Amino acid sequence: MANAKILIVDDDVDFTEALKVILQSEQYEVISANTREKGMEMLKSEKPDLAILDVMMATWQDGFEMARELKKDPECKDIRLLMLTGVKDKTGIEFKSTAGDPTWCPVDCFLDKPVEPEILLAEINKLLQIKA
């Protein structure tokens, strides 16, 4: 969906910059934050259509806690959430199967880092279509 607004929340600056360029080439409007606090702030003030959250920033709960907080907020609960993680291989948890669990992991999609740009773009497309 052209001109949709996407927010990236990830503490890896290089990754964020590269992702920004890739998304912008698909005509998305992209903003970013690299801490959880800044991310929450921007989510509330900018109201993006979709947010890409890194699971682990300061602590490994950050991504999940942000997601839960967002779903509780009536103004933000419609923002599509996509989570990116390198944590799967470390903890061995099959996150994919928990995506959508409303209490623990209320995100709409879960992907592993590193992610092929095609796959990421396809998922984003899918999520934004749902919203539209």
Add this chain to the structure above:
Amino acid sequence: MKALSQSVPLIKRAYWLINLRWIAIFFVCAGTFFSSKILVISLQDVILYSIAGLLLVYNTVVLFLLNYYIKKNHVIRRPAVRGVINFQISADLLILTFLIHFSGGIENPFVFYFIFHMIISSILLSVKESYLQATFAVLLFGLMLLLEYKGPILHHCLEGFISNCHQQGGRYIIGFYFAFTTAMYLVVYMANYISTRLKKAEQAHRGANVLLCKKDRIKDEYVLRLTHDIKGHLAAIQSCLDVVNRKLVGPLNTEQADFVKRATERTRKVTNFVKALLRLTRIRLDSKITMEYFSLKDTINSVIDSARRRAQKGSLSLSCNIEPSVDKIYGSQLSIEEMIMNLLLNAIKYTPENGKVSLTATSTDHSVLVEIIDTGIGIPKDELCHVFEEFYRGSNARKIEKDGTGLGLSIASQIVERHDGKIGVESEEGKGTRLWFTLPKDERVSHDSSVETIPEEFEY
């Protein structure tokens, strides 16, 4: 001081004592028969046989009690078993005293056999207890000598063996008794000394083992953290390269595109390597993976379907034969599926064009056997024992795939081990390879349920 060596469980020793007693019963009977009938020495054979009979009954009862106790209890309470062993040894000493009394008393050279009981108590019991048993033996024997000498009990002469038996005067008896007593205590002292040294050595050994396992775990955790961080960096590198690759930040001439492509390829390869290493290390650290009953048949079929395309690319014939009795097994569906996929892709990768790869699955009562046979490049004979080692790559494998991780087979062997199965490989270089593994059909009871891990309750 730990009273018992932990390497031989307490129960095994309880059985050992019972077995020794069977042997003793046999020898009492045989010895009595031989001495009485063949050497024609006067013995109270009837009484001796009766005592042997008593021993037989007593040993049988102890055996049944032990079996019953083990069956009933999953956690063996050490003090209970040791109490029973203590009781048995005291009872044995009492019976031995009676046997000796009815076969010549002080004149029976088999008085020496008290020493065996002292050695047994030093091995099976604590230091304090073995000294107590020694004291009990010494008192019993002393009492027997006293009562025989003073009169109330008849001293049985071994006619045909000793001439003029009542000759032993008080002095001789006291002298004999003194030697007997000191010998008993000395034997207990020495046997305990040796036993303690042995136990200390074993404990040190076990301690070193535990430390080694701990250090291995620390190493694995370190590797996990490290590789995870590395993976993070690789992800960022990959994304940055992707941006340039797709010409999103400007055009690329042919040479630039070429080099960026090389960098991207290498990044992808090292990322796969790190992923495999992470996977292996995580399996090693994870003591529990989610196990459940799943259909092995369906899993194999889905893997074969996925692999077919790869096989067709190399013009290989891929065949699959699953016995109808192979269906549900207990294990981690994800791990097994991944492993079979890995092994199959391996076979396909290392088999030249127009070759054959086949997978068969058969089953026995308790387990299933999966074999993957190919007509590939094989593994050199002297390298066969190394293939499951981490990072090991066959010398001939490099020609086909320069950058394999060498982790595939070690991951497979970890998974199989985790399921209590077995894995193996046969191969002939240039001809082909047969890789097989077995998996139990049902949940195995965990190893650490019973005797082996009794908590150490005694400490002196």
